[in-house]
Amino acid sequence: MYAKIQTLLELQEIDRQLYTLERAKGDLPHTLEELKRKLTEVTSAYDQKVAHLANAGQQRRAAENAISMAKERKKKYETQLYAVKTNREYDAVTLEIENTDKEIDQSETKVLQALEVEENLKQELAQHEEQIKALQQERDQQEELLNQLLEQNRHQVDQLKSARQSLTTGFNLGLLRSYERILRGKDGLAVVKVVRGSCGGCSTRITSQRAMEIREMREIYYCESCGRILIWPEEEPVLA
Ligand SMILES: [Zn+2]
Known part of the structure; x- marks a missing residue:
């Protein structure tokens, strides 16, 4: 992932x-x-x-x-x-x-x-x-x-x-389509980092449970508010 x-x-x-x-x-x-x-x-x-x-x-x-x-x-x-x-x-x-x-x-x-x-x-x-x-x-x-x-x-x-x-080429087609759809709808920004516990795209707060899941990156997580793909940056502190 x-x-x-x-x-x-x-x-x-x-x-x-x-x-x-x-x-x-x-x-x-x-x-x-x-x-x-x-x-x-x-x-x-x-x-x-x-x-x-x-x-x-x-x-x-x-x-x-x-x-x-x-x-x-x-x-x-x-x-x-x-x-x-x-x-x-x-x-x-x-x-x-x-x-x-x-x-x-x-x-x-x-x-x-x-x-x-x-x-x-x-x-x-x-x-x-x-x-x-x-x-x-x-x-x-x-x-x-x-x-x-x-x-x-x-x-x-x-x-x-x-x-x-x-x-x-060879990339997951469903994920690619979904990325492209978000890209078109969200001014060319489809993948955003988590910044201080919030979505880097729309600043909506992310629950600590969800933050943990995002950090583990077992699957693709979308912001519940703006629909962008969320990633956990290395510099983001791990929440307790
Ligand atoms: Zn968002």
């Missing part, structure tokens, strides 16, 4: 170092995620506007086509006007010319509207492009910082992980 507790203590030291290295990353991973999310959002808005712009362009060209066709028709009517023989024919051709003028007018309004939409979209797209460029730059910077940090710590992390691997 003593050997197992020693292993747990060594494991806890390794885990403490791994935890410190993990924390050294600080907000970087989170910031990076946020930047990537924002970038996806802006890029998708950009793509939508590009499609919208293409659509407005198509509508404008259709209206421009309609105008040239209407102008052609108008010319024909105007030629016909010279050849009319009756007032009725004259009125009919004049009406056609008027209708064609209305059509040209409507199409011109459509062209102007489409131009305005296109102009606005182009401005918005330019803004998005700036935004995307800035976001990409920041993402690259943060990514580089994180990679530098990972690269810097990689050797140490690898060593710690391999040390952890050799300690846990």
